[in-house]
Amino acid sequence: MSVHTLIDLPELTRLLRECAGEEEGVDLDGDVLDTVFMELGYDSLALLQVVGIIQRDHGIELDEDAVAEAETPRALLDVVNSAARAERIAA
């Protein structure tokens, strides 16, 4: 994890698992960085839940449209980490 990275893939998969709950365990162990969230079983509501937790735990604001456009873990990590960098520069 570089100094400019707020969240990495293992952390994101941990959050995704937490939101899905124990009853609904999707396999996130493979190379899922570029797999579309819908194919992993995460619809827009499930993602909104994950994003809500990230915003709350890290005190950052994410652009709603950018989040909605992020179809893969890689794209979502980019949105989160670039927002975190922007906040750090502003601060």
Place this chain on the structure above:
Amino acid sequence: MSAVDTRARPPHDRRPDDDTGGPERIALLLPGQGAQRPAMAHGLYGTEPAFTEAVDEVLALLGAEGDRIRADWAADTPAVPLDHVSRAQPLLFAVDYALGRTLLARGLGPAALLGHSAGETAAAVLAGVLDLDDAVRLLAERIRLLAEAPPGGMLAVAANPGQVAHRLTDQVVIGAVNSPNQLLLAGPEPDLGTVAELLRADGLTCARAKATTGFHSPSVRAACAAQIPSFRAVTLRPPRIPIVSGYTARPLTDAEATDPVFWAMQPAEPVLFGAALDRLLADGPYHLVEAGPGQSLSALARRHPGVTRGGSRVTPLLAARPRGPEDDRAALRTAVERLAPAAGSTRDRSRFEARA
């Protein structure tokens, strides 16, 4: 499966009821209100013969209104917004039904059907419970009645029923239980908006579903009850293909299938999709095929234990976010390639490959 009269099934759908050695069985998942989007499946219209024919049959039965619906389907600025009941409902029905017909035309007949909300009406027609012309006439009447219901909506909430119970009112109710962690609340405005604010303050994740009517709530009960006489006037038959009902979470019995009140009141009753999917997959494994716009039901199915651990598979017929008509055609092509070796006979396959 004993309730099914195999003699009434089309020949390509006849296969041994054998879970172990037989071919993979297809179960269609048919989405309802909320799944609609501009130009949904429009890329198949005019290029996929069975799909085109089925959509045209539905729209022709709607007369001049059918022409206006066709014009709004992929319009940049539709005369009536696509989320309105008078556009969403007929187009969802047409697309779900036509995708079912597309699979039948390729010899990929389903062994079971499960519709979400209005998707169950498309299932009823595919299973022969309702004739297409009766179903479309009843749908047109239902739309007129629902258009007079109080303005309302639906709210997706990442929660289980217990987490929202204290926020429900006599008007804002649970309209659908989609999974252990996903609900749809339904009701009139401004009540629904008030409940949404309270749930957000509780720390729950909420998102507006695409509806301008409070489906599956008391606000549409009167409109549904007014349609009971019309349902009594049509012929209802036992299903030729088993339907797992989203309203009972069990295989539809012959008595339910032929009960006019059961069908008339569906838009006012809660949808138990999660429990119905549990029931379907308890008889699995199935190859679950989403026959409708988007992949909302596929996403729910993909995280179901019957799929993650039970050997069932999921194949949507359309893209999650199509970016143009070619995406619709590519998604169908990919899906049929996944399905053809599973359910088609050698002859069916070679016929498809010869056409492709």
